Amino acid sequence: MGAQSNWLLMSERSVFARRVGIACALAVLAVGAGAGVVAASNVAAGLGGSRGDTSVPTWLYLATGGGVIGASAVLTMLVTDRRTIGRYHDDTLSLPLERLRTAGSLLLGTIGVGALAFVIVVGLFGPPNGSFSAAVLVTFVGGRALLTLFTYAVGNPWPVLNPWRRIATVLPNGYATYPDRLGSWPAVGALLALVWVELVAPLSSSPRALVAVVVAYSTFTIGGAVAFTPEIWFRKGDPLSVWFRLYGAVAPIQRTDDGLELRYPGSRLGEDDVVTDVSLVAFVLALVWELTYSGFVVTAPGARTVEALVGLGFPPRLVYLVLLLAGFGVFWAVYWFAAERTRERAETYLSRRYLGLRFAAPLLAIAAGYHFAHYAGFSISLWPSLIDTVAAPLNPPENPTEYALTSWFGYVEIAGILIGHILAVWLSHTVSFDLFPGKLQAIRSQYPFIVVMVFFTMISLYLVSVPGAEAVYVPS
Template sequence: MSGRRALRRRTGILCAFVLAALAVGTGIVAASNVAVGLSEQSGETSVPAWLYLATGGGVIGASALMTMLVIDRDVIASYHDDTVVFPTARLEAVGSLLLGTLGVAALVFIVVVGLVGPQLGNFSAAVLLTLVGGRALLTIIAYTVGSPWRALNPWRRIALFLPNGDATYPAWLGSWPAVGTLLALIWLELLMPLSSSARALAVVVLAYSALTIAGAVTFSPETWFRNGDPISVWFRLYGAVAPLQRTDDGLEVRYPGSRLGDDDVVTDVSLVAFVLVLVWELTYSGFIATEPGVRTVELLVALGIPPQIVYLGLLLAGFVLFWTVYWFAAAITRKRAETRLSRRYLALRFAPPLLAIAAGYHFAHYIGFSISLWPSLVDTMAAPLNPPENPTQYALTSWFGYVEIAGILIGHILAVWISHAVSFELFPGKLQAIRSQYPFIVVMVFFTMVTLYLFSMPATEPVYVPG
C-alpha cells in the first residue's frame, strides 16, 4: 500500500510539473504543421523560446528522475499486468461483418466521389474522409481507445474472397515492405496534390489497392496485412498504445500504454524501423512547413538539386539520423547495464515506448486539424456530389495550443514510464535497471525539445509542393 501511495504522490508532483510547463508556454498557439493543404494554424510565442523549450525538456527529465524513484517491482508490474477481459465472440463476429462492409463501402465511396465529384479538397468528401476521417480521427481513436482497423480494413475483406496464399512470405522480409511503402507514401504526399485534387487522391487509392490486394493474394491476407501492408502495421502499432486490446479471449482493458511493455509488440528489426518512421514522419512534416525547413529546401534547390529529390533526401536523411541515434542509444544501454543481452534484443524491447511519443506527436499535429475540419466532412458527406458552397469550419480558440503541447508531453512521459517498466523486467538489479534507461531518456528529452521548437514556429506552406 505504501508503494502505491508513493506512486500516487509522485504522479501528483509530475502533474504539477506538466502544468508548470504549460503555464510557461502562455501565449503559444501551437501550429498543426500538416502538409496536407486543407487547414493551417499559425502560432507565435510571447515568451523566449529557450525558456519553454528548457521547461518542456525539463518535464521529461524530471519525470524520468521521479520514475526512477519507483523501484517497487510489484507496483511496476501491476501497471503492466492488471487487466479486465470481456468475452466478445458473438459481438466480434457481428462487428467484423458490419465494419468490414462499412470499410468496403467507404473505399468505393472515396474512389467514385474522387473521380466524378468536386475536385477541390475542402469541397471533396473523398479528400476529407481520407485525410480527416482516416489519417487523423481514426488514428486518434486507435491510440486513445483501440484500433478497429482489422475489422474495418476493406482490402482484407476483398482479399478474403479471392484465391490466395500460394507463395511463402520470406522471413527475412519482415515488415520492410511496409517501411518502404510508408516512406514512399509520405514522399508522394508532397509530390502529388492529394489534398487539392480529389482525382489524384482516387488514382493513388486505386494504385495502393491493387498493390496491397496483390500482396494479400500472393502471400495470404493474414501474413500480408500483418507484415507487408503499411496501413495495417500503422494501426496495429498505434493501437498498442490504447487501453482496449483485442486478444484470443475477447476484449481486454489495460492501463494506457501498458501493452507497450510486452515482448511481442516489436519482434524484429524491421518493426523498429517502422516505429522510427512513425516518429520521424511527424517531425518531418512539421519541419518542412516551418521557416527553417523552407530555407533548407530553397538552398538545396538553388544548388541545382530537383525539389523532388531534395524532399526525398531530407526524408531519408532524417530517418537514417533517427535510426543511427536509436541504435547508438541501444549500444550505450548495453554497455552501461553491463548485460549479456544483445544490442538487438534491447533495441526491440525499448522500441515500443517510442510509440507513445509518436501518438503524442500525432495528437498534437492532428487534433486541431480534425476539430477544425470535422464540420466540413459532415457537410460534404451529406451531399458528396453537390456540397455546400462554403462548408463549415470551426475556428480554434487561442488556448488550444495548450492541448497540443500537453499531447506531446504526456506522450513522452508515458514513454519514460514504460521504458522504466521494461528495464525492471529485463534487469534483476535495481541500479542496473536504472542505469540502462539513461541513454533512451536523453534521446526522449532531445525529441521533446525539437518537437516543441517546431511547434513554436508559425506554419508556412512547403515550397515546390503542388496545391
C-alpha cells in the same frame, strides 16, 4: 531505532514531495510557455488550421519541456517495487463480447469496403476542389486523423475495417512464400513512400490525384495479399495494417481470443511481442520521424532549408525525398547508439539487438503524443466540413462549415506531446525492470533512452513553437 526509521521515512517522503512539486511546476511552465501555439503542422493540410508563436523565449520553452521529461524520469526511478510495476501491466479487465465482436466485424467490414468505393467514386465524379471533396476529407480527416486518434485512444478497429483485406480474402491467394528475411521492411518502405507522395503530390487539393494514389495503393496491397496470403501480408507487408496495429498497442482496449480486454493505457507496450524484429523498430522510428518531418517542412526553417537546396540546383521532389530519408537515418543511428550505450551502462550480456527491440515499443507513446498534437486541432476544425460534404458528396455546399480553434487549444497540443513522452519514460522504466534483476542496473540502463526522449521532446516542441510557412515547391 524506531525513531531513526521514522525520521528516515519522513525524510524520504519530504524529498519525494519536493521532487513531485518541482515536476508539477515544470509541467505548468511548459504548458504555459505554449500559449498561442495552435494547430501543429500537418502535411495533409492545405485543408485548414492555424498556428502561433510561443510567448516566452524559445530556449526557455525548450529547456522547460526537456526538464519535464527529465523530472518525470527522476520520479519514475523512485518506483522500484517490482509488484507495483508489474501491476501496471498485469491488471486487466476481461470484456467477454465475442458475439458483439462478430457482429461488429460484419458491420465495420461493410463500412470499410463502402468507404473505399465512396472515395473512388466521389473523387472521380465529385467536385474537383479538394476543400469541397468528401473523398479528400474522408481520407485525411476521417482516416489520417480521426481513425488513427481513435486507434491509440480507445482501440484498434482496423483489422475488421480494412477493405483491402476483405477483398483479398475472397480472391485466390498464396502463390508464393513470404521470405522471413523481409520482415516488415516492405511496410517501412511503403510508409516512407506514402509520406513523400503525400507531400509532393496535390492529394489534398486534387481528388483525381488522390484517387490515382488510392488505386495504386489498392493494387499494391491486394497484389501482395494475393501473392503471400492475406494473413501474412497484412501482418508484415501492408503499411496501414502495421500502422494501426502498432498505434493500437497504446490503447486501453485490446483484442483477445475471448473478446476484448481493458488495460492501463500503454501497458501493452511493455510486452515483448509488440516489436519482434529490427524491421518493426524501423517502422516505429518511421512513425515518430514522419510526424517530425511533416512538422519541419511547413515551418519557416524548413522552407528556408528546402529553398537553399533547390537553389543549388537539386529538383524539389528529390530534396524532399532526401530530407525524408536523411532524417530517418539520423533517428535510426541515434536510437541504436542509445541501445549500445544502454548495454554498456547496464553491463549486461543481452545483445544490442534485443535491447533495441524491447525499448522500441515505448516510443509508440511518443508517436501517439506527436499525432495528437498534429491532428487534434485539425480534426476539430474540419469535422463540420467532413459532415457537410459526406451528406451531399456530389453537390456539397459552396462554403462547408469550419470551426476556428480557440487560442488556448495550444495548451492541449503541448500537453499531448508531454504526456506521450512521460508515458514513454514510465514504460521504459517498466521494461528495464523486466530485463534486469538488479535495481541499480535497471535504473542505469534507462539513461541513454531518457536522453533520446529529451532530444525528441525538444525537437517536437520546437516545431510547434516556430512560425508556420507554406511548404515550398509543393503543388497546391
